Amino acid sequence: MGKREDQQTQEFLWIAHTELASAPGHPFYEKLNELLDAESFDVFVEGLSAKFYAKRFGRPSLLPGIYFRSLLIGYFEGIEGERGIAWRVADSLGLRRFLGIPLTEATPDHSTLSRTRRLIDLETHEQVFAWVLGLLADRGLLQGKRIGIDATTLEANAAMRSIVRRDTGESYNEFLTGLAKASGMETPTREDLARLDRKRKKRTSNKEWKSPIDEDARVAKMKDGSTHLAHKAEHAVDMDSGAVVAVTLHAADLGDTTTVHETLAEAGMAVAELVGREAELHPDAEPQVNVDGIEELVADKGYHSGAAIQWVGESEVLSYIPERKQTGQRNWKGKQAERRAVEANRGRVVGDYGKQLLRRRGELVERSFAHCYETGGMRRCTLRGRDNILKRLLIHVGAFNLGMVLRKMLGAGTPRELKNRTVCLVLRMVAWIICRYHWNGAVKPHNAPILAPTQPCRSIRSRSQRIWISATCTTGCYGSPMRKAHIESCGVSSRSCKLPSDPGIAPDALKAAREISRGKPDHISTTLAQAVALARGTARAIVLAKGTSRRRGIRLAPPIMTNKLQARGHSNSQPRSYF
Secondary structure, three states: OOOHHHHOOOOOOOOOHHHOOOOOOOHHHHHHHHHHHHOOHHHHHHHHHHHHOOOOOOOOOOOHHHHHHHHHHHHHOOOOOHHHHHHHHHHOHHHHHHHOOOOOOOOOOHHHHHHHHHHOOHHHHHHHHHHHHHHHHHOOOOOOOEEEEEEEEEEOOOOHHHOEEOOOOOEHHHHHHHHHHHOOOOOOOHHHHHHHHHHOOOOOOOOOEEOOOOOOOEEEEOOOOOEEEEEEEEEEEEOOOOOEEEEEEEEOOOOHHHHHHHHHHHHHHHHHHHHHHHHHHOOOOOOOOOOOOOOEEEOOHHHOOHHHHHHHHHOOOEEEOOOOOOOOOOOOOOOHHHHHHHHHHHHHHOOHHHHHHHHHHHHHHHHHHHHHHHOOOOOEOOOOOHHHHHHHHHHHHHHHHHHHHHHHHHOOOOHHHHHHHHHHHHHHHHHHHHHHEOOOOOEOOOOOOOOOOOOOOOOOOOOOOOOEEEEEOOOOOOOOOOOHHHHHHHOOOOOEEEEEOOOOOOHHHHHHHHOOOOOOHHHHHHHHHHHHHHHHOOOOOOOEOOOOOEEOOEEEOOHHHHHHHHHOOOOOOOOOEEO
16 A cells, blocks of 8 residues: 655656646537637637737736636636636636646636736627627527516625715714714613614615725615625516627616616617628628517516606617506606507507516526526626626626527537536436337337327436326326326326335436336336436336325325226226316
8 A cells, every 4th residue: 555655756847748637628618619719709809909918018918818718617617706717727627728728837817817807998898798699690599679678686795884974984883873972872882882773764875875895886685685785787688599688787776767778778789780790791691680679678567667668669669567556546647658658568568478578588587697696606796896897797698698509509508507418318328228128128119109208308406306207007108297198098097106216316317217118018117117227327216006196286096096986987097186
């Protein structure tokens, strides 16, 4: 047995390049690099950033391509800060290969990333974001006809305890001490100050208080009900594909009816630029982006106001914004144009098409928030100042749009999703092999029918939910998870048995077990058990024959009740379900 002390030798001064450690590279980042290289991304960003670099003097700088790729890594790896990005790049050979940094050079430090971000202006980051929109438009992933707008709050990199008065510059504790002494307390304690603070109204108004660290941050209530200094990010999402057309950053105390003007204008300009770009590059091809620009706007109740809807109508855009419940009647005196716009919007919202748009808005817009800020790691800002945060936000959301292109190419928009897809592919191959062979090794006929899944594959986190798969013991059809067509095709009653999911068995393995062809009725449960055991690599797959099955709140009638129904003359062609 060797010891660690024996391995602690002096490193060689010279080493051959063939002996350096190497990595094959991550397949996701390899494909992303192929996409960026094919579209001449490095040439584009170097041309934009050339004015910020000295031609002759100065230390060797960070290449613009490496800088923007590092920010893309922040989204794909779910890293919130530049320190984390720098550490992750230094730790991974695959990311080093993605950035194009050889092993003989050091990876960029977080201070280098921060200095480069401050060096390159906001307009350059906006042009990089527009470049990504061009990729989406070329591949038919952006139409720009229907736009959904919504906003969310981002926690600022500043604490509530650091706020000061705008007029005098006093801290919150000093202000309370002055109020306590003015009320007659000579030496107030912390309990006295807390009691005095609870009795005050509007204790932290943004008109009176500010953060000396981040003056752009505002006191706001977060989604979980807590109060923090925050910023407000607003997305304009294409309702046909889910791509983010525009992203803006506002003060957290501004209302939705105020910020919608800037966001809709940014989205309209982005769509107009894409139409012009498409006409210049492909004049004879069929246009992918709507040549008439934005025609419909979908938003939630927070964006409803008479003035806002009238402004949207004057911009030749149809609005689908639901109203808040109001007590009494509104006074329309002198507001006839506003009244006509509100009533027209009300008529559109209650229609079937308007309801479909509102449901789709809740799906696509909230999905962009979840990917960018929850799994993307930017719910809490690590930067300060509106421009700095917006620079990072533009590239972060641009990476989300790039993920849509890669999802069309690879079937996965992030490295984590590609890994899950690979596991799912292996399980599908296992299920296909089982479909062609019986449990006893006999070859099945090539024309044997294969039972396709009735519902699309849904991503479910492993080891977090109990999954029960129902199989049939006596017939070739399935139980409660299947539709009536599969039950009626058998023509006989089904007695269900349950295959409980072991916490160690992945849900994809259980789903693959469902995709088994209709074999002999006596061997269905055994084949299901073997499918799960083979997918997991163990022999622990237990099939419990029971009379009830629970899946999505549906309970099947047990065999005893089925016999009673047969005795009463009821049809037994399909199981009775009740909640």
